[in-house]
Amino acid sequence: MIYRLRTTLVLFCLALAQVVLANKAKFDEELVPQVCAGMYSKHDWGGAYRPHIGISVTDYAGEHYKPGDEVSTTPFSSPISYVIFEIKDLKNIGYELDNGQTKYICDDYAIKTLKACNETQKGKFIINGEYPTNTTILTSQLTHLGAAHINYTIVKTGYYCVSTFIASDKKYQGVINFQNAFGFLSASEIPKLPAYGILCICYLVALALYGFQFFKKRNKNQILPLQRYLLAMLGLLTFDTLVVWSYYDLVNRTSNPSSKFVTAYMIFLSILNSTKITFSFFLLLCISLGYGVVVLKLKKSVMLKCKILAGVHFLACCCYLISTYLTGSATATSSAEPKHSNFGSLLFLLPMIPITITLTVYYLAVLISIKQTTAKLHAQRQIIKLKLYENLFRIIFGSVVVTMFGLAFSSFVYMSMSSGQSIEQYWKAAYFLYEFWPSIIFFIVFMGVGWLWRPTETSYMLAISQQLSNQGGDEEEDLEGNGYHQHGTEFELDDLSLLSHSDTENEPRRDVDLDDSFELEREPTASTAAAPVPPSYEELDSKKKKKSEDEEGDDGNTLFELGEESDGEEEGNNKHDDRLN
Structure with missing residues (x-):
């Protein structure tokens, strides 16, 4: 005899939160006696296959069956029920006892004492005699190795479960095939195909718009190195999303998700995803530290710390993503007994620990860096740059709040799935609740950052303009060596012809009758005639390059340079050109 609480049978349905990468799931007599998965009818999600559920026994009492072998004719000594x-038909399975427990298997006690079943049902699961005939319940016994002759066609969309039991101590293993009409992906994963397809199109549109602006400004000295990195990052994000979509399409078309090609493609996808995430946070941290706008380049020690953090985060991402893809198929559709599931959960959570730590460090470093940068800009009264970084802080802080809210909501939904009704309600949205929504937040945040640093007619002035506060001191003296700062407390431009780089800068000047102080032709005064002419954009570049060639060592200013040769040279370097090349 066997007694089980009804809630125990519900527990194996709660694997909905995990990633499902295939339509097949393994079962055995001890760890995984029950398996559940959502399924679509052919009417709701069409395809070339017949939607059905199949069961195949691969091992029994030491005997092994391989695909392609003939079905064994030797019956089991102890059949598998x-x-x-x-x-939703769970309530019609089993016989509820007076002590609150439920008996599920028909045996002599259930036949003679409980009168819950008859001799023809002996060894099978007990079905409520009052249940309607149009339910989805099918119970029988497996008696041979190989595929069982089961005709269980899915005629309506729902969340289906398979439970097995053996009365003896025989060991057995098998595979359950949840075959949908559309292919070999699970029903909870198939919405990712159109979802990632739409996301890829959105990235492609953003890449086209950003690239068009970049193309327009490329020959006018109006492109910052930071904008080049953002364009490259946008291209990487587009390619990564396309690869993710193609991976799910590959799995949906491949009957064997454990093939070498699929595994190699999965590893490539994991490395690409890790590169995307790592470089995104690395670039965001450099922006937060003021790279390209506030400072020409970062200190060597600061950049080295950023690179170390990026390397650790990359390794953590690779470990987490590869383990997720490899174990996803096994944990997605199955549920073990409580005494075994705790150990499995700890193993599943183990790769999450390092990536959680690195992500937390990244978020804290970004937010703290933005606050320090805004404080510096506020002290220097650089109003334009200050507003830029304040908007960046709002975007990042808002993403943190939304992410925490999303995690809390997903956890609440998962914990609330204690009944068949809630499971049936949420399984279709599992892909969005537990995996896809972070991709949307990532897209929105990157679009916000890209919009702030988009190529415009005046965006490059952020790198070559300076503002000074009313307070004197070392800070003001350090800026006097730049040769193109302004001696005022408000935002000013050095020279309109230098900064605007309009499309008509090389054309003859036309007469303008508008009352615009920038367009009025005025006689030069004594002060303006004596004032030195600001150097051209190209002259500053050439002077800076010539200066760097005379110095010992390589002192480049790309994002991937370590930074300044030493932290002690910062004061001297502040007297050089503070504009990006």
Whole structure:
């Protein structure tokens, strides 16, 4: 005899939160006696296959069966009982006892004492005699190695479960095939195909718009190195999203998700995803530290710390993503007994620990760096740059709040799935609740950052303009060596012809009758005639390059340079050109 609480049978349905990468799931007599998965009818999600559920026994009492072998004609000494049902029909399975427990298997006690079943049902799961005939319950026994002759066609969309039991101590293993009409992906994963397809199109449109602006400004000295990195990052994000979509399409078309090609493609996808995430946070941290706008380049020690953090985060991402893809198929559709599931959960959570730590460090470093940069800009009264970084802080802080809210909501939904009704309600949205929504937040945040640093007619002035506060001191003296700062407390431009780089800068000047102080032709005064002419944009570049060639060592200013040769040279370097090349 076997007694099980009804809630125990519900527990194996709660694997909905994990990633499902295939339509097949393994079962055995000890760890995974029950398996559940959502399924679509052919009417709701069409395809070339017949939607059905199949069961195949691969091992029994030391005997092994391989695909392609003939089905064994030797019956099992102890048959394996199974039941297939939709989750909403769970209430019609088993016989409830007076002590609150439920008996699920028909044996002599259930036949003679409980009168819950008859001799023809002996060894099978007990079905409520009052249940309607149009339910989805099918119970029988497996008696041979190989595929069982089961005709269980999915005629309506729902969340279906398969439970097995053996009365003896025989060991057995098998595979359950949740075959949908559209292919070999699970029903909870198939919405990712159109979802990632739409996301890829959105990235492609953003890349086209950003690239068009970049193309327009490329020959006018109006492009910052930071904008080049953002364009390259946008291209990487587009390619990465396309690869993710193609991976799910590959799995949906491949009957064997464990093939070498699929595994190699999965590893490539994991490395690409890790590169995307790592470089995104690395670039965001450099922006937060003021690279390209506030400072020409970062200190050597600061950049080295950023690179170390990026390297650790990359390794953590690779470990987490590869383990997620490899174990996803096994943990997605199955549920173990409580005494075994705790250990499995700890193993599943183990790769999450390092990536959680690195992400936390990244977020804290970005937010703290932005606050320090804004404080510096506020002290220097650089109003334009200050507003830029304040908007950046709002975007990053808002993403943190939304992410925390999303995690809390997903956890609440997962914990609330204690009944068949809630499971049936949420399984279709599992892909969005537990995996896809962070991709949307990532897209929105990157679009916000890209919009702030988009190529415009005046965006490059952020790198070559300076503002000084009213307070004197070392800070003001350090800026006097730049040769193109302004001696005022408000934002001013050095020379309109230098800064605007309009499309008509090389054309003859036309007469303008508008009352515009920038367009009026006025006689030069004594002060303006004596004032030195600001150097051209190209002259500053050439002077800076010539200066760097005379110095010992390589002192480049790309993002991937370590930074200044030493922290002690910062004061001297502040007297050089503070504009990006």
